[in-house]
Amino acid sequence: MSSESLTSRLGYLLKHAQQRLALMNSAALKPHGIDGRELAILLVLADHEQESQQQAAGRLGIDRTTMVAFLDTLERKGLVTRRAHADDRRKNIVELTEIGREVLRNATEAADAAERDFLTPLSPRQGEQLKAALLAVIESS
Amino acid sequence: MSSESLTSRLGYLLKHAQQRLALMNSAALKPHGIDGRELAILLVLADHEQESQQQAAGRLGIDRTTMVAFLDTLERKGLVTRRAHADDRRKNIVELTEIGREVLRNATEAADAAERDFLTPLSPRQGEQLKAALLAVIESS
DNA sequence: TATTGTTATACTCTATAACTATA
DNA sequence: TATAGTTATAGAGTATAACAATA
Numbered sequence: 001m002s003s004e005s006l007t008s009r010l011g012y013l014l015k016h017a018q019q020r021l022a023l024m025n026s027a028a029l030k031p032h033g034i035d036g037r038e039l040a041i042l043l044v045l046a047d048h049e050q051e052s053q054q055q056a057a058g059r060l061g062i063d064r065t066t067m068v069a070f071l072d073t074l075e076r077k078g079l080v081t082r083r084a085h086a087d088d089r090r091k092n093i094v095e096l097t098e099i100g101r102e103v104l105r106n107a108t109e110a111a112d113a114a115e116r117d118f119l120t121p122l123s124p125r126q127g128e129q130l131k132a133a134l135l136a137v138i139e140s141s
Numbered sequence: 142m143s144s145e146s147l148t149s150r151l152g153y154l155l156k157h158a159q160q161r162l163a164l165m166n167s168a169a170l171k172p173h174g175i176d177g178r179e180l181a182i183l184l185v186l187a188d189h190e191q192e193s194q195q196q197a198a199g200r201l202g203i204d205r206t207t208m209v210a211f212l213d214t215l216e217r218k219g220l221v222t223r224r225a226h227a228d229d230r231r232k233n234i235v236e237l238t239e240i241g242r243e244v245l246r247n248a249t250e251a252a253d254a255a256e257r258d259f260l261t262p263l264s265p266r267q268g269e270q271l272k273a274a275l276l277a278v279i280e281s282s
Numbered sequence: 283t284a285t286t287g288t289t290a291t292a293c294t295c296t297a298t299a300a301c302t303a304t305a
Numbered sequence: 306t307a308t309a310g311t312t313a314t315a316g317a318g319t320a321t322a323a324c325a326a327t328a
Contacts, residue, residue, distance in 0.1 A: 004249075005184065005188050006181055006184040006185055006188070008272075008276075009184075009252070009256075010162065010256045010259070010260075010271075010272060010275075011159075011162055011163065011166055011177065011252070011256070012181070013272060013275035013276055013279065014155065014158055014159040014162055014275060015159055015163075016279050017155055017275045017278055017279050018152075018155040018156055018159045020278065020279060021151065021152055021155055021278075022152065022156075025152055036152065040147055040153070043146065043147040043150075044147055047146050047147070060147075108145075111150070111152070115150075115151045115152070118151070118278055119151075119278065120281060121277040121278055121280075121281040122274055122277060122278065126270075126274055129267075129270060129274070130151075130271065130274045130275075131149075131151060131154060133263055133267055133270070133271045133274075134151075134154035134155060134158045134271075135149075135154055136262040136263060137158055137161065137162075137259060137260065137262055137263065138154065138157050138158050138161060139262075140261060140262040
């Protein structure tokens with residue numbers, strides 16, 4: 001029998017699991033004044049200092065024109081700064097501010113708590129197996 | 142250590158796994174002339190005949206105004222028909238046509254093949270465990 | 283009055299094209 | 306000429322508000 005109901009299809013399960021975690025993440029991050037994508041940007045910036053905003057955008061898989069608006073927002077919130085690259089003044093080096101680092105720390109902890117909450121129905125081992133399985137199917141590029 | 146890189150976060154893994162399967166699904170469905178959401182609609186219609194289009198929209202979690210455009214497209218493709226409900230002429234009963242049933246059959250097989258392809262890096266048992274884990278975290282409403 | 287389907291409209295998100303300043 | 310950042314604009318996708326038909 002190839003015919004199965006929608007709600008048992010893998011695509012449905014993945015999409016709804018993703019949406020549910022995104023919702024929980026969003027709620028957990030709200031007190032810290034950022035959303036999920038902003039946290040992703042802060043994580044990339046913290047992991048790769050001294051990179052141009054276009055390089056950071058590339059890591060995040062978002063367009064450089066979209067990156068401009070995101071950084072505008074984060075800069076307005078005082079979480080990042082832009083400064084011209086010393087050797088190539090066309091490039092902007094984007095860095096976290098002190099406040100940015102603190103928000104990143106607290107927001108990451110909140111997101112971690114949301115993940116643990118999300119994984120409650122699973123045993124710790126099953127949670128690890130879920131992450132390992134997702135990593136495996138992603139990397140089979 | 143709470144700080145981890147973006148690409149090892151559960152949210153990132155779920156989102157990218159979902160996107161990858163959606164891409165493979167889209168490619169597999171293309172020869173059958175429908176996309177993933179249209180397949181979802183056909184599946185719901187096949188599973189719940191004699192329902193109004195608003196009831197079907199509810200099952201899919203999409204707005205009734207959005208449903209109108211989707212059904213317009215599917216009707217134009219000859220896959221579904223609308224007819225007034227006998228007892229309540231405000232309602233539209235939506236049904237699959239013969240062609241609609243055949244497209245659903247073939248498209249479902251193609252989507253099944255895409256899922257198997259997607260799960261290639263995992264053992265059959267691991268694939269089942271992945272689906273079970275996703276179902277568990279979704280249902281813990 | 284309330285509900286179903288529909289239409290018109292607005293809003294969000296993102297990408298494309300064109301501009302500037304640097305190289 | 307080419308590239309980084311920016312801006313203006315357009316497109317996809319979806320939701321909100323208003324309307325006609327029916328209950």
